[in-house]
Amino acid sequence: MDIHEALYTTRMMRRLRPEPIPLDVQARILDAAVRAPNGGNTQRWHFLAVDDPALKSELAQLFRQGRALEYEKFAAGTGPMVAPAPGADPTRHDETMRRIKGSGDYLADHFEEVPLLLFVFAIDDLGGANIYPAIWSALLAARAEGVGGVMTMVLRNFNDRVNELLGVPVEEGWTMSAMLALGYPRGRWGVAANRRPVQEVSSRNHWGTPFGVDVPQPLWPHDYLAPDLATVG
Numbered sequence: 001m002d003i004h005e006a007l008y009t010t011r012m013m014r015r016l017r018p019e020p021i022p023l024d025v026q027a028r029i030l031d032a033a034v035r036a037p038n039g040g041n042t043q044r045w046h047f048l049a050v051d052d053p054a055l056k057s058e059l060a061q062l063f064r065q066g067r068a069l070e071y072e073k074f075a076a077g078t079g080p081m082v083a084p085a086p087g088a089d090p091t092r093h094d095e096t097m098r099r100i101k102g103s104g105d106y107l108a109d110h111f112e113e114v115p116l117l118l119f120v121f122a123i124d125d126l127g128g129a130n131i132y133p134a135i136w137s138a139l140l141a142a143r144a145e146g147v148g149g150v151m152t153m154v155l156r157n158f159n160d161r162v163n164e165l166l167g168v169p170v171e172e173g174w175t176m177s178a179m180l181a182l183g184y185p186r187g188r189w190g191v192a193a194n195r196r197p198v199q200e201v202s203s204r205n206h207w208g209t210p211f212g213v214d215v216p217q218p219l220w221p222h223d224y225l226a227p228d229l230a231t232v233g
C-alpha cells in the first residue's frame with residue numbers, strides 16, 4: 001500500500017467484525033510496530049494480545065463502566081474530550097463528539113466480539129511520547145493488512161484490576177499506555193477529512209504569522225499543489 005494512502009485513511013474504526021486476525025497478520029503488525037523510534041532505543045514496551053473470550057468478557061464489563069465514567073466527566077464539562085482547540089468551531093466539535101459517541105456505543109455494545117485487544121505497556125512512556133510512534137506504526141501496519149481499530153485509554157480507569165487480570169509485573173514499572181481494539185472493519189476506509197486545514201493550525205517563524213501555503217482540501221489522493229510534471233524540465 002502506498003504510504004500516503006495509509007497515512008490518510010488510517011481512521012479509527014469502531015465497528016469491527018468478529019473474524020479472528022490470523023497470527024501471521026498479527027506478527028506483521030507488531031514487527032512493524034517495534035521498528036518505531038523510541039528514546040535511547042531502550043524499547044521499554046510490551047504488547048499484550050488478548051483473544052481469550054473469558055478475559056475479553058471481563059474486560060468488556062470494565063470497558064463499559066470506564067466509558068460511562070468518561071462520559072460523566074464529559075457531561076460535567078471536564079475531561080480531555082470537552083474543549084476544542086482555541087479558535088476551532090464548537091459546532092463542528094459537537095458534531096464530531098456525536099459521531100464518536102455513536103460508533104463508540106457500537107464498540108462498547110459489541111466489545112466481546114472484538115477479535116483482538118492489544119494492550120500496550122511501557123515503562124515511563126514520557127507522557128506517551130515514547131510509545132505513540134509504536135502505536136501509530138501498529139495502526140498503520142494494521143491498515144496495510146485491512147485491519148482496523150481504535151486506540152483507547154478507557155481501561156486505565158481500572159488499572160489495578162486490568163493489571164491483575166493480565167498478570168502485569170507492575171513492580172518492574174510497567175504501566176498501560178493504551179489499548180487497541182483491532183479487527184476487520186464493517187465499514188469502508190475513507191480519508192480523515194474532518195480536520196482543520198494546515199493553514200489554520202500552522203504558522204511560520206512567529207506564532208500567528210501565515211505558514212505560507214493554503215491547503216483547503218486533503219492532498220491525497222490528488223496532490224494539486226505538486227508541480228505539474230508535464231511542465232517540469
Ligand SMILES: Cc1cc2nc3c(=O)[nH]c(=O)nc-3n(C[C@H](O)[C@H](O)[C@H](O)COP(=O)(O)O)c2cc1C
Pocket residue numbers: 010011012013014100104150151152153154192193
Ligand atoms: C490518546 C488518544 C486516546 C483516544 N481515546 C479514544 C477512546 O477512548 N475511545 C475512542 O473511541 N476513540 C479514542 N481515540 C480516537 C479518537 O477519537 C480519533 O482519533 C479522533 O476522533 C479522530 O477520528 P479519526 O482518527 O477516525 O479521523 C483516541 C485517540 C487518541 C490519540
